[in-house]
Amino acid sequence: MTAIVVLVFGLVYLGMILGGLPFVQLDRTGVALLGAIALVGVGVVTPEAAVQSLHLPTLILLFAFMVLSAQMRLGGFYTWVTLKLAVLPLTPPQLLGGLIVVVAALAAVFSNDVVCLAVAPVLIDACRRRGLDPLPYLLALACAANIGSAATLIGNPQNMLIGATLRLSFGGYALEAAGPVLLGLLATWGIIAWQARGRWTAPPREAAEASARRDENQVAFDPWQTAKGLTVATGLLGVFLFTAWPREAAALVGAGVLLTSRKLHSRHMLGLVDWALLVLFVGLFVVNHAFQHTGLAAQAVAGLAAAGVPLDRPAPLFAVTVLLSNLVSNVPAVMLLLPAATHPQAGPILALASTLAGNLLLVGSIANLIVADAAARRGIRLDWRVHARTGVPVTLATLAICAAHGAWRLGGG
Template identity: 25%
Template sequence: MDTTLVLLTFIICYGFIMTEKINRAIIACGGGLFLLVTGIYDLDLVFLEFIDWKTIGLLFSMMILVSITSKTGVFEFIAIKVAQSVQGKPVPLLIVTSTLTAIGSAFLDNVTTVLLFVPILLTITKLIEVPPVPYLIALIISSNIGGTATLIGDPPNIMIGQAVNHLTFNDFLINLAPVALFILIIILFGLAYFYKDKLSITSLQQENIMQINPTDYLKKGPVLIKSVSVLLMTIAGFILHPILHIDLTSVAMSGALLLMLLTHKEHDAEEVFKSVEWVTLFFFIGLFMLVGGLESVGLIDEFAKKIIYYTEGDLPKTALLILWTSGIFSGFVDNIPFVAAMIPVISEFQSYGMVNIDALWWSLALGACLGGNATLIGASANVVVAGLALRAKEPVHFMEFVKIGFPVVIVSLIISTTYLYFRFLIFF
């Protein structure tokens, strides 16, 4: 009975989220609250296990950093510089911004990267008078592909890296970055071809962009220096995470608090807190509660165990099944709890006689990270971009994204299948 109730609640909430008739934060939190009052789980379980407060804290802190920094005009300055570097041409701009997003997502993390890039993209598209949604969709897709390449790029990789002691930062870079780069190139060419007729500007608009002086947008003064300095220090903290061993959320919170202290005279704390994307944060909380319901009745764990049953312990079959199931599953349910359920299952494979199971870890990482591109709630970065776009009155609609994202996932998984087979599985 509990299993049916949880599954039905999840499906109904998911349906309402897809239709976008009611605010998604209300739907997600409402579904989570329903599971709470019906006794599926208790409040202690929700606050101590299901809600990932590290993710919430990271998002909250980065929103504060970006909010204060954006008031200095530095994002407009960067936006104009980027637009001028491609002479204001929309399609090359899409490729350049997506590539920069992928690189940033690999060496920071994709949530932080999109928080930094969305204000820049919205500014650029407004300047050259083109629709921002294609750029935002490309931003989401490239952030998830870029995040696949390293240990710190995407939460699933961080979880796998923490669970498997012998896999280092360089192991992720060597084994995942080549296929992530190849997928990025293929997908960017596909997106450029798909959007080439929808993104165009006149020669007069192009000329106007080239005549803008980027420095006119900068509000020079102490706040600019403080904001950029703290933001760069925070980013440096992310990059040095493997060396410093300081949690990413702790780095972000320290940066946000420091910047608020340094700029409290210029920017009142209450005004700063008003600029936080509260809808996005509460949507995350509700989503964690909904997925926690699936976890509490054992649905995710049962799904993971079925993989072992159907493959009978054969390594190539197991690796490819993990890749595809995690890829498809992660598109519709946040990939974090799925990866959490799969880690102990894969670890058990060694007791069944499998000697080298690294291929299984790479399958899980590729599937979970790349599968997040299927829908707007498949990965944390997707939800953040959608929230920022909605606040800017440039919404990315659920089905509009699925029409692009789902084919991208299928292509990505086909490429990953080929890569895994010839790199790791051909000799088994």
């Protein structure tokens, strides 16, 4: 049975590395689900054990915030914010800074992927109407969304998993992450502004094309629905910061309030839930649970410690998190490393390192791919080379800031 578990585990994580498996039409979600099905089907994991392996607080929290983000999208909030920002009388570098701040703040609460999905097409058209080259702003959108999402335990799926599993303090983590995130955003602005110097403007024909397309696929702003979503989001933040009410329970109540609407049909709300991501979590929970029970994971951790890479120490955990996040993607990497998260600083290290590492490569974050896809749809080339020219220095700078902050904290400040 151990051999079967190892084989399934190996194939699943090969799929995580490749983004799928050769010769079959499976993405990462399909691979993880098929791995879980295989383990249950051959009797290695019973259906009851599979259900017990799921970490329900994480799944509930993730679902609830997907509903909240759906509310904000259907209310036209992201489009409204982007358009308001775009018409401010700012110079191109100032507009870049404003975009970075706004996107980071939104991603810290409403998830980086959703923010990029809603903002990218509107941002492109708004930049072209101002005669600006959208590329620096798109790169800033992707980088700032990833960095900003690291600021809280609800900004992205891996942070939700870490916070729910390790029961981290919401306010405590936010204070821990504030320094690296703010300095990282400043470094991101500096890097992109320096790279874009003297090349801010776009060809006139692109501005004309944008004017002809200004209302395409834009959701009309609904003040009531937006206010409803912002009220629930503010209430949840207050609950997370000042009460002991379980975060997943509070978030689920908030989602229920939003689903109770006279105007927005639940079909439309639930249609914007990323069910594939939830299924990915389910599949990986089952596969990782089976692998943990073989004892091989503990042996691997002991072997790394013997080789001078003890994962119960901050520096090795930081380095391995960055490496694995770019190898298998951040959610699978965090799931693998959570059992080794025994150091008091392990939670913040996992959350910050896995998230900031997502800016290194175009495929390192779904947010990056969403922005690249929006660019391609409007004739803008944002491939892995273009992204790497910004993503690599941004990632190196933000990780260096994070490492220096961690060393300073461990040294007593």
